[in-house]
Amino acid sequence: xxxxxxxxxxxxxxxxxxxxxxxxxxxxxxxxxxxxxxxxxxxxxxxxxxxxxxxxxxxxxxxxxxxxxxxxxxxxxxxxxxxxxxxxxxxxxxxxxxxxxxxxxxxxxxxxxxxxxxxxxxxxxxxxxxxxxxxxxxxxxxxxxxxxxx
Amino acid sequence: xxxxxxxxxxxxxxxxxxxxxxxxxxxxxxxxxxxxxxxxxxxxxxxxxxxxxxxxxxxxxxxxxxxxxxxxxxxxxxxxxxxxxxxxxxxxxxxxxxxxxxxxxxxxxxxxxxxxxxxxxxxxxxxxxxxxxxxxxxxxxxxxxxxxxxxxxxxxxxxxxxxxxxxxxxxxxxxxxxxxxxxxxxxxxxxxxxxxxxxxxxxxxxxxxxxxxxxxxxxxxxxxxxxxxxxxxxxxxxxxxxxxxxxxxxxxxxxxxxxxxxxxxxxxxxxxxxxxxxxxxxxxxxxxxxxxxxxxxxxxxxxxxxxxxxxxxxxxxxxxxxxxxxxxxxxxxxxxxxxxxxxxxxxxxxxxxxxxxxxxxxxxxxxxxxxxxxxxxxxxxxxxxxxxxxxxxxxxxxxxxxxxxxxxxxxxxxxxxxxxxxxxxxxxxxxxxxxxxxxxxxxxxxxxxxxxxxxxxxxxxxxxxxxxxxxxxxxxxxxxxxxxxxxxxxxxxxxxxxxxxxxxxxxxxxxxxxxxxxxxxxxxxxxxxxxxxxxxxxxxxxxxxxxxxxxxxxxxxxxxxxxxxxxxxxxxxxxxxxxxxxxxxxxxxxxxxxxxxxxxxxxxxxxxxxxxxxxxxxxxxxxxxxxxxxxxxxxxxxxx
Numbered sequence: 001x002x003x004x005x006x007x008x009x010x011x012x013x014x015x016x017x018x019x020x021x022x023x024x025x026x027x028x029x030x031x032x033x034x035x036x037x038x039x040x041x042x043x044x045x046x047x048x049x050x051x052x053x054x055x056x057x058x059x060x061x062x063x064x065x066x067x068x069x070x071x072x073x074x075x076x077x078x079x080x081x082x083x084x085x086x087x088x089x090x091x092x093x094x095x096x097x098x099x100x101x102x103x104x105x106x107x108x109x110x111x112x113x114x115x116x117x118x119x120x121x122x123x124x125x126x127x128x129x130x131x132x133x134x135x136x137x138x139x140x141x142x143x144x145x146x147x148x149x150x
Numbered sequence: 151x152x153x154x155x156x157x158x159x160x161x162x163x164x165x166x167x168x169x170x171x172x173x174x175x176x177x178x179x180x181x182x183x184x185x186x187x188x189x190x191x192x193x194x195x196x197x198x199x200x201x202x203x204x205x206x207x208x209x210x211x212x213x214x215x216x217x218x219x220x221x222x223x224x225x226x227x228x229x230x231x232x233x234x235x236x237x238x239x240x241x242x243x244x245x246x247x248x249x250x251x252x253x254x255x256x257x258x259x260x261x262x263x264x265x266x267x268x269x270x271x272x273x274x275x276x277x278x279x280x281x282x283x284x285x286x287x288x289x290x291x292x293x294x295x296x297x298x299x300x301x302x303x304x305x306x307x308x309x310x311x312x313x314x315x316x317x318x319x320x321x322x323x324x325x326x327x328x329x330x331x332x333x334x335x336x337x338x339x340x341x342x343x344x345x346x347x348x349x350x351x352x353x354x355x356x357x358x359x360x361x362x363x364x365x366x367x368x369x370x371x372x373x374x375x376x377x378x379x380x381x382x383x384x385x386x387x388x389x390x391x392x393x394x395x396x397x398x399x400x401x402x403x404x405x406x407x408x409x410x411x412x413x414x415x416x417x418x419x420x421x422x423x424x425x426x427x428x429x430x431x432x433x434x435x436x437x438x439x440x441x442x443x444x445x446x447x448x449x450x451x452x453x454x455x456x457x458x459x460x461x462x463x464x465x466x467x468x469x470x471x472x473x474x475x476x477x478x479x480x481x482x483x484x485x486x487x488x489x490x491x492x493x494x495x496x497x498x499x500x501x502x503x504x505x506x507x508x509x510x511x512x513x514x515x516x517x518x519x520x521x522x523x524x525x526x527x528x529x530x531x532x533x534x535x536x537x538x539x540x541x542x543x544x545x546x547x548x549x550x551x552x553x554x555x556x557x558x559x560x561x562x563x564x565x566x567x568x569x570x571x572x573x574x575x576x577x578x579x580x581x582x583x584x585x586x587x588x589x590x591x592x593x594x595x596x597x598x599x600x601x602x603x604x605x606x607x608x609x610x611x612x613x614x615x616x617x618x619x620x621x622x623x624x625x626x627x628x629x630x631x632x633x634x635x636x637x638x639x640x641x642x643x644x645x646x647x648x649x650x651x652x653x654x655x656x657x658x659x660x661x662x663x664x665x666x667x668x669x670x671x672x673x674x675x676x677x678x679x680x681x682x683x684x685x686x687x688x689x690x691x692x693x694x695x696x697x698x699x700x701x702x703x704x705x706x707x708x709x710x711x712x713x714x715x716x717x718x719x720x721x722x723x724x725x726x727x728x729x730x731x732x733x734x735x736x737x738x739x740x741x742x743x744x745x746x747x748x749x750x751x752x753x754x755x756x757x758x759x760x761x762x763x764x765x766x767x768x769x770x771x772x773x774x775x776x777x778x779x780x781x782x783x784x785x786x787x788x789x790x
Contacts, residue, residue, distance in 0.1 A: 071525065071526055071530070072526060074564075074565070075522065075525050075526055075564050078563045078564050078565070079522075079563065079564065092741075093741060096740065096741045097737070097740055097741070108733065109733070109737075112730070112733045112734050112737055113737065115523065115734065116488075116734055116737055116738060118522055118523075118526070119488065119491075119518075119519035119522060119523065120519075121522075122518040122519055122521070122522035122560070122564075123515060123518050123519055125518065125560065125563075126514075126515070126518035126556060126557070126560050127515075129556045129559050129560065
C-alpha cells in the first residue's frame with residue numbers, strides 16, 4: 001500500500017518538468033549571475049526566451065546596484081532595458097571594479113555605482129541616436145577589455 | 151674644470167676611454183663642429199646651449215682628438231676583447247650579463263654633474279612611475295653619476311657590476327644597452343646613426359620581449375626631466391654601452407635649447423636644433439617621441455613663421471571630432487562632465503524649473519547623464535531648459551540644432567520636459583544678458599522662476615586672448631544671476647609672460663598628459679585610433695601654446711589658484727563640490743584600464759584629476775557673491 005503510494009508520488013515527481021512553469025524558471029534564473037545567465041540562454045529556445053525577460057536581468061542588476069529610485073524601472077526600460085544595462089554597463093563595471101579591488105558594499109558606494117551605471121547607459125543611448133558623425137557608439141569602449149591584435 | 155666637465159660627459163657618452171683624451175664631447179656634437187663660426191665670445195654657442203663650455207677655437211682640436219681616439223680604440227686590445235651581444239636577444243644577453251657580473255660597483259666620490267643645464271629645469275615631481283621608482287633621486291645622483299665616472303678611469307677598474315634589478319630595469323626600459331664592437335667609426339656622424347639604429351632595434355626588441363623582462367615602456371618623460379634621473383651605466387671592459395635614456399635627456403636639453411634660441415630670435419641655431427630634435431626623437435619610443443615631435447613641430451612653425459597654421463573655417467568641426475576621440479580615450483572630459491553635473495544637480499535640488507547655459511556645447515555629451523539624473527531624482531524631474539552656445543560652422547550645417555534634436559529625443563524617452571535653444575557666437579564675449587534670459591512671467595512665460603546654471607568646460611581660458619573679453623563674459627554671467635557656475639579648466643600656467651617659462655610648463659604638462667594616454671591604451675584598433683586622435687588634439691594645443699602669439703594664442707591655460715583669484719575678484723564666491731562627486735569621480739577612474747595612475751584630489755572644495763602626482767584638470771563651482779537673497783526669494787515663491 002505504502003509502496004504503491006510512494007511509487008505514484010515518485011511517478012508524479014518524475015513527470016514534473018521545470019519547463020512547464022515559465023515563471024518559476026524565471027525566478028530561478030533570476031538568481032544566477034551574468035555569465036551563468038548567458039550560458040542558460042544557450043540551452044534551448046524556451047530557456048533563451050525566458051532568460052531574456054527583463055525582470056530576470058533586473059533582479060541581477062539590483063543585486064549589483066540596488067535601485068532605490070522608484071522611477072528607475074521606467075527610465076531603464078526607456079533607455080533599452082535591464083539586459084542592455086547589464087551587458088553594457090553594470091557587468092563590465094562590476095568586473096572592472098572587482099579587478100581593481102573596490103569591494104565597497106556600503107550603501108553610498110552602491111548608490112554611486114548605480115548612478116554611474118545609469119549615467120553611462122544614458123550617454124550610450126544618446127550616442128546611438130541619429131547618425132551624426134559618429135558611426136560607432138564608443139563611449140563605453142573603455143569598459144571593454146583590450147583585445148590583443150598583435 | 152671645463153676639461154673635467156667635458157671628460158665626464160664624454161665618458162658618459164661613449165664609455166671607457168683612456169683619460170688622456172681631453173675634451174671629448176658627446177657624439178652628437180660632432181655634427182655641429184662645422185658650425186663653429188658662431189663667434190660669440192669665443193664659446194661655441196650650440197654646445198653652450200647644451201650646457202657645455204667649449205671654445206670655438208678649440209673645436210678643431212676636439213675633432214682631431216676624437217679621431218685619434220677612434221684610431222686608438224680600433225687598434226687597442228679593446229677591440230679584440232670586446233664581446234658582441236645581440237641586443238635583440240634580450241633575455242640571453244641579460245643572462246650572460248648577470249652571470250658575468252659579481253660585485254656591486256664601488257662607491258665613488260661624486261663627479262661633476264654633467265647634466266647641469268643652465269636652464270635649471272624645474273625639478274619635476276618625482277614621478278612615481280617605474281623608472282625612477284627603484285631609485286631615490288638622491289641615490290640616483292650618487293650611484294649613477296659615479297658609475298659613469300668609473301668608466302673614465304678605465305683600465306684600472308674592474309668592470310662595474312650592475313645591480314641585477316637595475317640591469318633588468320634598464321633592459322626592460324627599452325633595451326637601453328647598445329653594444330659597440332670593434333667597428334671603426336670614422337666620424338661621429340656615423341656613430342650617431344649607428345647608435346640610433348641599434349637603439350631603435352633594441353627598442354623594437356623591447357616590444358618583442360614582453361615575457362620575463364619587466365614590462366616597462368620607454369622611460370617616462372617626467373623622470374627624464376628631473377636631472378637626477380640621468381641613469382646611465384656604462385661599463386668599461388669588455389663591453390661599451392650607450393643608453394637611450396641619455397638620448398632622452400639630450401632630447402629634452404635640445405628642446406630647451408631650441409626654445410631659448412627661438413626666444414632670442416637666433417633662428418639659424420634654432421633651425422639646426424630643431425632638426426636634431428627630430429633625429430633624437432626618432433630614437434625614443436612611446437610618449438617621449440610623440441611629445442618631442444609635437445613640440446618640435448610647434449617650434450618649427452615659430453621659426454618659419456607659418457601662420458596661420460590652422461585654417462579657421464575647418465577648425466571647429468575638426469576640433470569637435472578630435473575632442474570626441476579625446477572624450478573616448480581618456481577620462482579627463484568624462485571627469486569634467488560628471489563632476490560638473492553633480493554640482494549642478496545639487497544646486498538644482500528642489501527646483502521645478504531649471505535652465506542650463508552651456509558655453510561648450512560641442513556634441514552635448516554632458517547632458518544625457520544630467521537629464522537621466524534629473525529624471526530619477528526624488529520628487530520627479532523638473533522642466534529642463536538648455537541653451538547651447540557654439541562657434542559658427544563652416545558649411546552652414548546647424549550642428550547646434552542637431553545636438554538639440556538628439557537631446558530632445560532622449561528627454562522624450564525618459565519623460566523629462568525639455569526645451570532647447572542654440573546660439574551661434576564667434577566668441578563668448580559677443581553674448582549679451584538679454585539673449586540668455588527667459589521670458590518674463592508677464593509676457594507668457596511660466597510663473598515659476600527659473601534657476602540658472604552656467605557650465606563652461608575648457609572655454610574660459612580662450613577669452614584671455616583678448617583683453618576685456620573675460621571681464622565682459624563674467625559680467626554677463628553675473629547679470630543672468632545663476633545659482634551655480636561650473637568651470638573646468640586645465641591646471642597649468644601656460645599664460646606666463648616669458649616664453650621660456652611657458653615652454654617649460656607646457657613641456658611638463660603635455661608630457662604628463664601623453665604619459666597618461668600611453669598608460670591607458672588598450673591594444674585594440676579602435677582604441678589606438680582614439681589615442682592617436684587624442685594626441686593630435688593635444689598636439690594642436692601644443693602648437694597654439696608654443697607657436698602663436700597675441701590674439702591667436704587662445705590656449706591660455708591658467709592654474710586653479712589663478713582662476714580662483716579672478717573669480718573672487720569679480721564678485722563670485724566658491725561653492726564646495728560635495729563628496730558625492732568625489733566618490734563618483736573616483737569610481738569612474740577605477741573603471742579605466744591602466745587607470746591606477748589617475749588621481750582625484752580635492753583642493754578647497756574643487757576637484758582635480760591628475761596623473762600620478764601632477765594635477766591636470768580642475769573642476770570648480772561658483773555662485774554670485776551675496777546671492778542668498780535670490781535663493782531665499784525663490785524658496786519663498788515655491789512655498790506659495
